[in-house]
Amino acid sequence: MLFRRSDLPLDRDPAGGFLPWIVGLMVYLAALALAGAVLADGLVERWRSDLADAVTVQIMPGADEQGAQTQADRVEEAVRFLAVVPGVASAKPLPQEDVLRLLEPWLGSGSIAEDLPLPALIAIELIPGAQVDLADLKHRLAEAVPGAVLEDHKPWLGDLARLARGIEILAIVTMALVAFASVLTIVFVSRSALAQHQEVIQVLSLIGARDSYIAAQLQAYSFRLATLGAALGVALALATVLAGSALLGRAETGLLPLAQSFSWRWLLLLLPVPAAGLIALATTRATVLRQLRRMA
Amino acid sequence: MVRFQRVGLRYGNGPEIFRDLTFSLPPGSFHFLVGPSGAGKSSLLKLLYLAIRPSSGTFSLLGRDVASLDREEVAMMRRRMGVVFQDFRLLDHLSALDNVALPLRVAGAKEEQVRSHVAELLAWVGLADHIHSLPATLSGGQQQRVAIARAVITRPNLLLADEPTGNVDDMIGVRLMYLFDELNKLGTTVVIATHNEGLVQRFRHPQLRIENRGVRLVPPAARATA
Ligand SMILES: Nc1ncnc2c1ncn2[C@@H]1O[C@H](COP(=O)(O)OP(=O)(O)O)[C@@H](O)[C@H]1O
Ligand SMILES: [Mg+2]
Numbered sequence: 001m002l003f004r005r006s007d008l009p010l011d012r013d014p015a016g017g018f019l020p021w022i023v024g025l026m027v028y029l030a031a032l033a034l035a036g037a038v039l040a041d042g043l044v045e046r047w048r049s050d051l052a053d054a055v056t057v058q059i060m061p062g063a064d065e066q067g068a069q070t071q072a073d074r075v076e077e078a079v080r081f082l083a084v085v086p087g088v089a090s091a092k093p094l095p096q097e098d099v100l101r102l103l104e105p106w107l108g109s110g111s112i113a114e115d116l117p118l119p120a121l122i123a124i125e126l127i128p129g130a131q132v133d134l135a136d137l138k139h140r141l142a143e144a145v146p147g148a149v150l151e152d153h154k155p156w157l158g159d160l161a162r163l164a165r166g167i168e169i170l171a172i173v174t175m176a177l178v179a180f181a182s183v184l185t186i187v188f189v190s191r192s193a194l195a196q197h198q199e200v201i202q203v204l205s206l207i208g209a210r211d212s213y214i215a216a217q218l219q220a221y222s223f224r225l226a227t228l229g230a231a232l233g234v235a236l237a238l239a240t241v242l243a244g245s246a247l248l249g250r251a252e253t254g255l256l257p258l259a260q261s262f263s264w265r266w267l268l269l270l271l272p273v274p275a276a277g278l279i280a281l282a283t284t285r286a287t288v289l290r291q292l293r294r295m296a
Numbered sequence: 297m298v299r300f301q302r303v304g305l306r307y308g309n310g311p312e313i314f315r316d317l318t319f320s321l322p323p324g325s326f327h328f329l330v331g332p333s334g335a336g337k338s339s340l341l342k343l344l345y346l347a348i349r350p351s352s353g354t355f356s357l358l359g360r361d362v363a364s365l366d367r368e369e370v371a372m373m374r375r376r377m378g379v380v381f382q383d384f385r386l387l388d389h390l391s392a393l394d395n396v397a398l399p400l401r402v403a404g405a406k407e408e409q410v411r412s413h414v415a416e417l418l419a420w421v422g423l424a425d426h427i428h429s430l431p432a433t434l435s436g437g438q439q440q441r442v443a444i445a446r447a448v449i450t451r452p453n454l455l456l457a458d459e460p461t462g463n464v465d466d467m468i469g470v471r472l473m474y475l476f477d478e479l480n481k482l483g484t485t486v487v488i489a490t491h492n493e494g495l496v497q498r499f500r501h502p503q504l505r506i507e508n509r510g511v512r513l514v515p516p517a518a519r520a521t522a
Contacts, residue, residue: 007398009389203385206345207446208375209402211367293367 007204008197010221019189019222020229023182023280027233027272028240030171030178034272035241037171038265040164048157055124055134057082057091060147061117071147075120078145082122085137087130094121175272182276183283186222190287193218198295205292215288219281226280230273238269297323297358297454297485298344304352305339313339315509317353321487323453326480328496329489331506337489338382340506341456344487345379346370358453375403378447380457382489384439386431386446392418393427396445403450417445421475422468437468444472448479455479457488461495473499 010016059075075093082091099121126132138150194201201214298321305314313336321327329337342348343355346362354363358376365373378399386395396414401407418427421441431439444460455476461469473495480486487504490496496503500516 007387007390007401199385200387203387204398204402205371206347206374206379206385207399207402208371210371213402 006217006220008193008200008217008221010193010197010218016189016193016221016225019185019225020232022185023226023229023276024232024236026178026181027230027276028236029233030175031234031237031269031272032240033167033171033174034269035237037164037168038268039241040167041265044157044161044164047153047160055126055153056151057122057124057141058119058149058151059122059145060119060149071120074145074147075122078122078141078148081141081144082124085132087127087132089125089127091122091124094123096120178272179275179279182226182279186226186280186283187287189225190218190222190284191291193221194288194291201292211289211292214292215285218288219284222280222284223277227273227277230276234269234272241269297321297325298355300353300355302353303343303350303355305336305343305348306351312509317510319504319511319513321485323485324480324483326477326486326501327488328499328501328503329487329506330491330496330503333491335506336509337506338458340504340511341379341458341487341489344454344456345377346374375399375450376453378450378452378455378484380440380443380447380455380460382458382462384431384443386439386442388431391428391430392423392434392442392445395431395442396449399446399450414445414449417449418442421445421472437465441468441472444475448475451479451482452484455484455486457486459490459492460488461490461492466494469495470498 057078059071059078061071079091079093082088096118099118134150134152138152141148141150204214205211300317300319303314303317304312305317306312317340329340331337339348343350344357346357346365349362354361356362358373360369360373362373387398390398393411393414396418397410400410400413415424415427418424421444423438423441423445426434426438431442434442440460440462444457447455447457457476460476461472469492476486476488477499497517500518502516503514504511505514
């Protein structure tokens, strides 16, 4: 049905010529929005699995001058405090080398870092599922150990998830708008093809062509153009995403690990290709059938 | 085959072309449709191939009241007819072969059958060397023969031809008339609009003569030497 020989000289249509470009451009935008949503989703998921039950405590430096205790003393005190809190599975100080490594992207690996006053970190693991009032714990810890700041990732993970959700909604709205605009464009192109080839269509009809036969010819035509355009748009969007991730990748290794967040969700980016084809097919068919009934 | 009952026709608010047109054509008949230019020969044929509808009255075609046909049934009805249009209406971008093949393809015929069948018929009408030519490269007479081949390729039940010999010389005109006769002998009902008196005299078929916004049935022309 799609690749049959055509009775209409559709290749010479002026209106059809720009269809792939319009569809391509719109699909490009939709695919970028989709890429944003997939990326945000992947990040949230990764960070959530990494951080969901992770709570850290920072023991700030500098308090040494104010109080009598050294930073190491206060780390020990905090660990002791935390160990008996219900719901806490373990509380372990992170070796200072690990802290340095975490800061490497910002400070470099020189010896300057070793001289800097750095916070000491304590990693806390919660018993999975335990309900711990972290806000209260943070308060009590700060009172018990000077300079101890409990960092709970949950609130900003929540923010991040909301942001991802927002991007997702944006992507869906963009897709809907693009689909709607595509339908309008395809209606226009179909009508103009009908008008352009009215005589040929009349002859086809006079020698016994059903409406569906005539529609099939135009359907095949707009299916081809829309699929081509969508493929173009998706290819451009993929190129943009890859280029963008290469740039980001060079700047901040580890923060936006696109390659690592690869998942089946990236296949969603291909969705606009069959979608555009099917939308074109259905729209042209409906338009042609309606116009033919009106013409008679 | 065809039965008109008090059919009236006018274009828009124009003058009446037909009024109370009543006649019938039995199956297997062969008629010339004659009348001066502008009398309504083409209009009567358009009614028959369902391109226009009567302004009043109705008629039946191949046993069906045309007023009751939906679009699908109109398409099916047209597949049982062959029409030679006065202006040919060939598709410019298709070769002679593809033009003639169109009614078969539109009806969903198998491609192997289409090609051999069409080439054979084109050879028969003297266009064996022009099978792959586009209409624009053919003479008026050659285009007309392509149009005729397209009309008869399906062996229609009803053949309608509008001045089909107007652009060809007498030799070929006669050859085409034999083709129509041949089809008629196989059972096709034929109506040929013409103002070629020579043909009407030579091929003695009854005439439908358009007069006074109606038609009069005239018996076959008498032999000149009778
Ligand atoms: N589409 C049309 N619109 C308005 N008038 C038409 C149309 N077609 C034909 N006519 C008029 O109908 C009359 C009959 O035309 P036609 O059927 O072509 O006659 P013929 O074929 O016998 O020469 C003419 O007066 C012509 O002007
Ligand atoms: Mg005429």
